[in-house]
Amino acid sequence: MIEFVNLHKSFGQQRVLNGINLTIPHGQITAIIGQSGSGKSVLIKHLVALIRPDSGQVLVDGAELGQLHGKALDLVREKFGVLFQGGALFDSMTLFDNVAFPLREKTRLAEAEIAKRAIQRLEAVGLADMGHKYPAELSGGMKKRAALARALVQDPAIILFDEPTTGLDPILLNSIHRLILDAHKRFGFTAVVVSHEIPEIFDIAQTVALLHDGVIVECGSPEVIMTSANPVVRQFITGGGHGPIRPGPGSRSSSP
Amino acid sequence: MTSPLEAVGRVALAQVQGMGRMTIFLGSACFWACLPPLKLRRIVRQIHFIGVKSVSVILLTALFTGMVLGLQGYYTLRKFGSEALLGTAVALSLIRELGPVMAALMVTARAGSATAAEIGIMRITEQIDALTAMAVNPMKYLVVPRVIAGVIAVPLLTAIFDVVGIYGGYLVGVKLLGISSGTYFSEMRNAVEMSDINGGFLKSLSFGIIVTWVCTYKGYYTGHGAEGVVKSTTEAVVLSSVLVLVWDYFMTSLLF
Numbered sequence: 294m295i296e297f298v299n300l301h302k303s304f305g306q307q308r309v310l311n312g313i314n315l316t317i318p319h320g321q322i323t324a325i326i327g328q329s330g331s332g333k334s335v336l337i338k339h340l341v342a343l344i345r346p347d348s349g350q351v352l353v354d355g356a357e358l359g360q361l362h363g364k365a366l367d368l369v370r371e372k373f374g375v376l377f378q379g380g381a382l383f384d385s386m387t388l389f390d391n392v393a394f395p396l397r398e399k400t401r402l403a404e405a406e407i408a409k410r411a412i413q414r415l416e417a418v419g420l421a422d423m424g425h426k427y428p429a430e431l432s433g434g435m436k437k438r439a440a441l442a443r444a445l446v447q448d449p450a451i452i453l454f455d456e457p458t459t460g461l462d463p464i465l466l467n468s469i470h471r472l473i474l475d476a477h478k479r480f481g482f483t484a485v486v487v488s489h490e491i492p493e494i495f496d497i498a499q500t501v502a503l504l505h506d507g508v509i510v511e512c513g514s515p516e517v518i519m520t521s522a523n524p525v526v527r528q529f530i531t532g533g534g535h536g537p538i539r540p541g542p543g544s545r546s547s548s549p
Numbered sequence: 550m551t552s553p554l555e556a557v558g559r560v561a562l563a564q565v566q567g568m569g570r571m572t573i574f575l576g577s578a579c580f581w582a583c584l585p586p587l588k589l590r591r592i593v594r595q596i597h598f599i600g601v602k603s604v605s606v607i608l609l610t611a612l613f614t615g616m617v618l619g620l621q622g623y624y625t626l627r628k629f630g631s632e633a634l635l636g637t638a639v640a641l642s643l644i645r646e647l648g649p650v651m652a653a654l655m656v657t658a659r660a661g662s663a664t665a666a667e668i669g670i671m672r673i674t675e676q677i678d679a680l681t682a683m684a685v686n687p688m689k690y691l692v693v694p695r696v697i698a699g700v701i702a703v704p705l706l707t708a709i710f711d712v713v714g715i716y717g718g719y720l721v722g723v724k725l726l727g728i729s730s731g732t733y734f735s736e737m738r739n740a741v742e743m744s745d746i747n748g749g750f751l752k753s754l755s756f757g758i759i760v761t762w763v764c765t766y767k768g769y770y771t772g773h774g775a776e777g778v779v780k781s782t783t784e785a786v787v788l789s790s791v792l793v794l795v796w797d798y799f800m801t802s803l804l805f
Contacts, residue, residue, distance in 0.1 A: 341682040367684035381679035384670070398685045 294319050295340065295451070295483070300349035302335060309335050311507030313349070317500075322477055322484040324498035326491065326529070328538065331504050333487040334378065337453045340485070341370050353451075371399065374444030374452040374482075378459060380436040382428040382443070388415065389424035392443045399447065414442040417479070418472060434465040438472065445476060454486040458493075466490060470497050491530055495519065503529060505538065574766045575758075578696050581689045591694040592701075599660040599695070599761070600702030604709065606655050611710040614651055615717020618642055622718070623726050635728055636737035639718030640711075644741060644749045645805060648711040650797050653756035656703055657789045661764035664695060665785035668768025669778040677769070692769065696761045703757030704750055711749070748804040755800065756793050763789040 295317035302310040309332040317323045325333050338344040339351045342358050351358040353369050361369060375381075382391045393411040396402055402410075415421050418438040428436055437457055444452050454473065458466040474497045477484055488494045495501065495515035502512040503526055511518060511526045518526060528536030622638040668691055671677050680687045715737070722728045767785035771777045 338678075343678050343681055370682060370684040373682060375679065375682040377675045377679060379674055381675040383676055383679075384674070385667075395683050395685075398690075399683065 294352075294354065295485070296350070296352040297336070297339070298350040298352065300336075300339065300351065301347045302332070302339070302344065303347055308507055310346075313504075313507070313509055315502055315509050315512060317483065317485055319483055320481060321499040322473070322486060322497055323500040323502065324486045324488055324494045325502050325504055326488055326494060327504035328529070329489065332507060333504055334455050336504065337455060337485055337487055340451075340453060341373050341375060342366055371447070372450045374447065374449035376437070376440045376444045376452065376454045376457055378455045380428065380440040382436060382440055384428050387425050387427055388420060388431070388439045388442075391428070391439060392424075392446050395443065395447050410446055411442075414446045415439075417445065417476065418442045434461055434469065437461070437469055441469075441472060441476065445480065448480060449482060451483045451485070454484065454488075456487050456489075458488065458490055466493060470494075473497055491532070492519075505529070570770075571762075571766055574692075574769070575762050577688055578692045578762065578765075581686065582693045582697060584689075587693070587697075591690075592697050595694045595698030596702050598663075599656060599698050600705060603656055603659050603702070603706055606659055607652060607706050607710050608713055610651060610655055611648075611713035612717040614647055614710075615639060615643065615714030615719075616721045618647070618714070619718035619721030619726075623722055623728070632726075632728055633732045634736055634740075635718065635722045636715075636733035636735075637740040639722070640715055640737045640741050641745060643711045643714040643718075644745050646797070646801070648707045648714060649749050649752040649756055650793060652707040652710045652753060653703060653760055653793045654790055656699075656706060656757075657760050657764070657786055657793070661760050661789050662782050662786050664761070664764040665768040665771075665782045666778055668765060669771035669781045672769065672771045673774060673777060687769075692765045695765050696758060699757035699761030700754060701757070703760065704753040707749065707753035745805075748800075751804065752797060752800050755796060759792050759796060760789045763792060 297313045297315045300310050300313040301308075313336060325336060327333050335344060339346055339358070340353065342351075342361070346359065353372065356365075356369055358366070358369065382388070383394065386394065389408075389411055392414055393407050396407045396410060400407075412421065412424065415424055418441050420435060420438055420442065423431070423435065423439070428439070431439065441457070457473065458469050461469065470493060473484065473486065476482075477497075486494065486498065495518070498515060500512065501515050501518045502509050503518065504510075505525050511521050511523050513521075519530060521527065521530075525537050527533075528538050618639045619635065622635050622642075623632060626632050626634055626638065668677075671691070677687045677691070680690055719730070719733055723730050723733050764785040767781040767788070771781040
């Protein structure tokens with residue numbers, strides 16, 4: 294289980310997270326939604342200690358990440374697979390090498406076994422015949438799928454998806470969502486998906502948390518979020534121009 | 550309003566902070582270089598990139614540097630009736646100074662800039678974050694092999710530079726200007742001592758560290774976007790070149 298306890302993070306004068314309290318249930322898909330620039334990516338980067346909090350705690354299976362360094366931290370990181378916003382595929386490697394990379398670096402498996410697993414994961418995301426291509430030769434959707442294959446290759450317990458569908462057309466968006474759902478059913482990992490794809494994200498998430506003004510303003514099942522009376526949630530879901538949320542990245546609530 | 554004194558102080562503090570960060574970066578690289586496992590294949594790949602791929606540019610610049618030395622040396626020595634010392638002048642200039650310095654500058658221009666740009670692009674496209682998230686130490690994966698490769702490749706390239714440069718001087722002095730071949734080489738053999746060669750070797754060894762250290766550092770801490778990569782690449786080349794020349798002065802005053 295993952296827990297954020299009173300998490301605060303600022304960059305210079307800009308306060309991004311202002312006391313996050315959130316529990317991510319084990320084995321479920323949890324979506325973190327919110328405006329662009331509201332700190333969703335910052336929040337999930339705390340989970341693999343890419344960013345350290347100013348105060349508060351991040352707990353992964355009871356281990357507080359702030360207390361961990363070196364090997365102990367690596368052991369926690371190995372529980373995670375991360376699909377970054379831009380894919381973050383290594384552009385000097387083919388897709389096959391990208392997917393095989395974590396196995397080559399972190400395991401002592403034989404090359405034949407590594408190849409078998411990498412091909413299996415590429416097949417799972419529909420890129421079986423693309424293994425020889427370089428990331429630069431692929432479309433945006435293919436890159437996201439390849440990044441998903443890499444995130445899956447070590448069978449991690451938790452996968453973080455940082456805006457996996459940003460910039461994709463509606464058909465590709467649905468295909469990526471289906472892929473996440475299928476992979477989740479097949480491998481049974483805990484998923485944390487950062488997204489602002491409303492209402493599509495409600496089709497795959499079992500828990501949804503809305504991040505606004507540096508705090509979680511509402512957390513619950515998609516039904517709870519969709520029927521919420523909270524004006525921030527209502528405005529975000531309907532996309533209305535009037536309400537407590539001011540348009541623009543990283544904007545703050547107009548209410549005091 | 551900021552006083553000029555405050556502005557100067559701020560710049561000075563930033564410089565000191567920058568130097569401190571660079572020193573810690575080098576210390577960290579040395580620390581990780583001492584810890585196993587070191588992946589030999591990755592080091593060999595970097596030796597190929599820094600060393601083998603620089604051979605052609607080293608051959609060309611060494612030949613013409615030697616030829617210019619031969620020409621200028623001949624005209625200068627002729628004024629004192631000492632043309633016979635041309636071989637000595639060419640060899641000592643190359644072995645003590647020009648070989649190590651020019652080889653380091655050529656490696657900076659060809660491989661150092663590429664290294665800074667490559668690591669910089671990895672930074673801005675979250676590839677370094679991806680390594681960290683996979684519990685792969687980016688310092689050990691990206692920096693250590695390059696620094697070790699620099700320490701091995703730059704002295705070897707310097708040796709090639711020295712030999713080809715001496716041959717360039719021979720072409721001009723003996724073949725073009727008519728000094729006897731025996732005079733050219735026998736005077737050289739009498740004057741050049743093992744301490745000269747050792748000094749040049751020590752210089753090239755330290756230049757190998759300087760170039761790879763500065764270029765990996767600048768790439769590793771690159772700013773945002775394409776502009777950030779351009780800036781870090783330029784700074785890498787300028788700073789490595791300046792440091793090579795400044796360090797050369799101190800090494801010369803200590804060694805010879």
